[in-house]
Amino acid sequence: MADQFVVANARRLPLFARLDAQQMDWVASVTQVLRFEPGEELFKQGDVAQGMMMVISGSGLLVQRGTDGIERPFGKVSAGEFINDNALFNDITTQATLRANESSIVLFLSREQMRNLLTHHPEIKNNLNMPALPKVQTQQVQQFQNQRENENTILKTRRHIGAFLTKAVGISVIILVVWFVSATLAGLIAGFPMLLIALPATVILGLLIGYYYIEWSNDELIITDRRVINIQRTILNFQTHVNEIPLDAIHEVNVALPPITDVVGRFLGYGSIIIKTSGDANNIRLDEIPNPKNVQQAIFTNRQNYQQAQLEENRNAMRGELAKVIGGTPTAGMAADTGAPPGVTNQPGLFTLEYTNDKGETVYRKHWLVLLAHIVPASILFVVGIFVLLIGVVGPIIPLIVMALAALWFYIADWDWRNDMYIVGDQTVTIIHRRPIFLQDQKDQILLAQVDNVVSDTQGFMNSIFQIGEVKLLLTGTDEKNAKRFTNVYAPQHIQQEISRRQDRAEALKRQEDAQRQQQSIIDYLSVYHETVGTAPPTTTVSGQPLTPAQPANPYSAQAASPALKTQTSTNPYITDDDSPQPPRVRDRSRPPGIPRVRRDVPPGS
Known part of the structure; x- marks a missing residue:
């Protein structure tokens, strides 16, 4: 006989929802019950998945190792959730490592056992809720640096080509003038070194044209389905300035056409875009943008589509919850929670610049060159x-004092570096500046909800070589002068992306909480409705199983009859000998109220 513990839990899976008792026993007979201790790996990134797993108790943490070799939290699998159901029918490669976060009980059904089961009992296949066939996995084309997974690029543009051509034409005119003047002087003055003047001038001015072209091609405006990114690069001072604004933070987009005196700008049709957030201090102005009205429309249309998609997602979640309340199909699945729960840490080393603490927060230090x-x-x-x-030139006292001061200097410098931290969490960003011996202990904690946009800045030749820069958080109503800063960090654009990713997750969690509150309101409403119409409210069942509402009571059944009706004698002709109440008499709406109904089956005067 199959293990009823396995049967009860496996039946909660959507895949097996339609199997009968005998078929569930067959499935349970090939399903293993495994136990994992904290830190044990259920599967490893890059391996071929062997089958489906369902967590009965405990939880697991999904971590993904990047190209830099650092493991980052990727997701969480909690009790009642399953993963790798497609692995029962297809060979798939795991994209992350699942590690037990606590003592966990897991049901495991291998692909090999599933195939053997379907071979011996092919009738099971007809009753399976088969998962959708996996789509052909195509490598996402990286259209810009630090593009997120599944992030779609709506528009990618630069400043108008006229911004470059105006300068190039002006310099070309100067080159022609130099050659014309040199040729004229050579004709008037014997032995005038025309080539010695014209050629170097042409080379220098040609290099200047090349510089302006690179400056023009390096600047980008990128609009995706999640954010607006403005990238400005300056060659002379090796500066890279990246400004990123989430779509939700954009309140207004204005277009400014060139002044009437700018004939070229009017003719070529470029202008300026002013993106406004919640305060005037954080406005961003982008000049010489081609078709500025189209860019304005793209931002607003994309923002509306983004909001509509979130609304539809909430509505789908409510539909699913409503289906469970009224007795829909079982639902269970891997949560979209990508937060890092406590218990798995990435401990810092001697020169570690980035690690994950026990709260799942990412901690950054200043560059090791500092x-x-x-x-x-x-x-x-x-x-x-x-x-x-x-x-022994001056005796031992002075050298010992010098050594003591040097050791103290070393200790303070090392302590200072290790305790200046930039901590990025799911809800807050914390900036800590500390000095030993109570010289300084400053801690700024900023809510991600207060961050309008994030700016990363790298400037200077050496800083560009070693990727040293700063990250600035522009809060609601503040400008860059009053921004929260963390300076001299390694790879500031990477930190900027992490903050942006956490903002996305915080917003998703907020939407999920709002949807859950709405769903609970619907459940409460339905409970009141059931009480009002005389039916029992939906019963509470195990997570992942449908809620079965109580059957409405039949007021005309014998069981529903009032005790008083059963004991007292009544002359009502509609009460039969079995003492069960019959349907109520329907009022004859064809006669006025108060007038007795004439019965055709009773003689007058009787």
């Missing part, structure tokens, strides 16, 4: 103290 810039002079001073002490 540490070296302070400890190298201290180390040199310490070595000098040792050298002076060994040669």
Whole structure:
């Protein structure tokens, strides 16, 4: 006989919802019950999935290792949720590692056992709620740096080509003038070195045209289905400035056409875009944009589509909840929670610049060159103290004092570097600046909901080589001068993307909570409705199983008859000998009220 524990839990899966008792026993007989301790891997990233898993108790953390070798939280699988159901019928490669977060009981059904089961009992296949066939996996074309998975690019443009051509034509005219003047002087003055003047001038001015072209091609405006990104790169000072605004933060988009004196701009049809957020301080102006009205329309249309998609997602969630309340099909699935629960950490090393703490937050430190810039002079001073002490030139006291000061300098520099942290969580961003011996202890905590846009900035040749820059958080109603900053960090654009990703997740969780509140309101409403019409409210069942509403009571059945009706004697002709109440008499609406109805079957006067 099959294990009833396995049967009861496996039946909650949508795949087996239509199987009869005998078929469920067959499935349970090939399903394994496994136990995993904290830290054990259920499957590993890059391996071929062997089958479907369902977590009965406990939970697991999905982590994904990036190209930089760092593991980052990817998702969470909680009790009652399953994963890799497609692996029962197809060979799929796991995209993340699932690691037990606590002692967990897991049901495991392998692909091999499923195939054997369908071979011996082919009738099962007709009753399976087969998952949709996986779509052909195509590699997403990376249209810009740090593009997110499943993020669609709506518009990608640069400044109008006229912005470059205006400068190029002007410089070309200067080159022609130089050649004309040089040729004229060569004709008037014997032995005039025309080529020595015209050729270098042409090369220099040609390089200037090339510089303006690179400057023009490096700047980008990108509009996706989630955000607006403005990238500005300057070659002379090796600066990269990236400004990113979520669609939800955009309140207004205005178009400014060039002044009437700008004949070229009017003729070519470019203009400026002003993107406004919740405060005037964070307005972004983008100049020389081609077809600015089309860009304005693209932003607003995309924003409306984004909001409509979120609304439809909430409505679908409510439909699913309503289906469960009124007795729909069982639903269970992997949650979309990508938060990192406590219990799995990525401990920092000696020069670790990024790690995950026990709260699932990503912690960043300043670049390791900042540490070296302070400890190298201290180390040199310490070595000098040792050298002076060994040669005995001035006695031991001064060298020992120098060594003590150098050691103190080293300690303060190291302590300072390790305790300056930038912590990015699902709800907040925390900036910590600390100094030893109570010299400084500053902690700024910013809600992600208050962040209008995030700016990353890298400037300078050495900073570009070693990827050193700063990240600025522009809060509601503040400008860049009053922005919250974390300076001298490694790969600031990567930190910017992490903040943006967390903002997306916080917004998704907020929408999910709002949808759950709406769903609960619907359930409460239905409960009141059932009470009002005299039926029992929906019963509570195990998660993943349909709620079965109580059957409405029949007021005309014998069981529903009033005890008083059964005990008292009545002359009502509509009460039969079995003492069960009959349907009520229907009022004859063809006669006025108060006038007795004449019965055709009773003689007058009787």
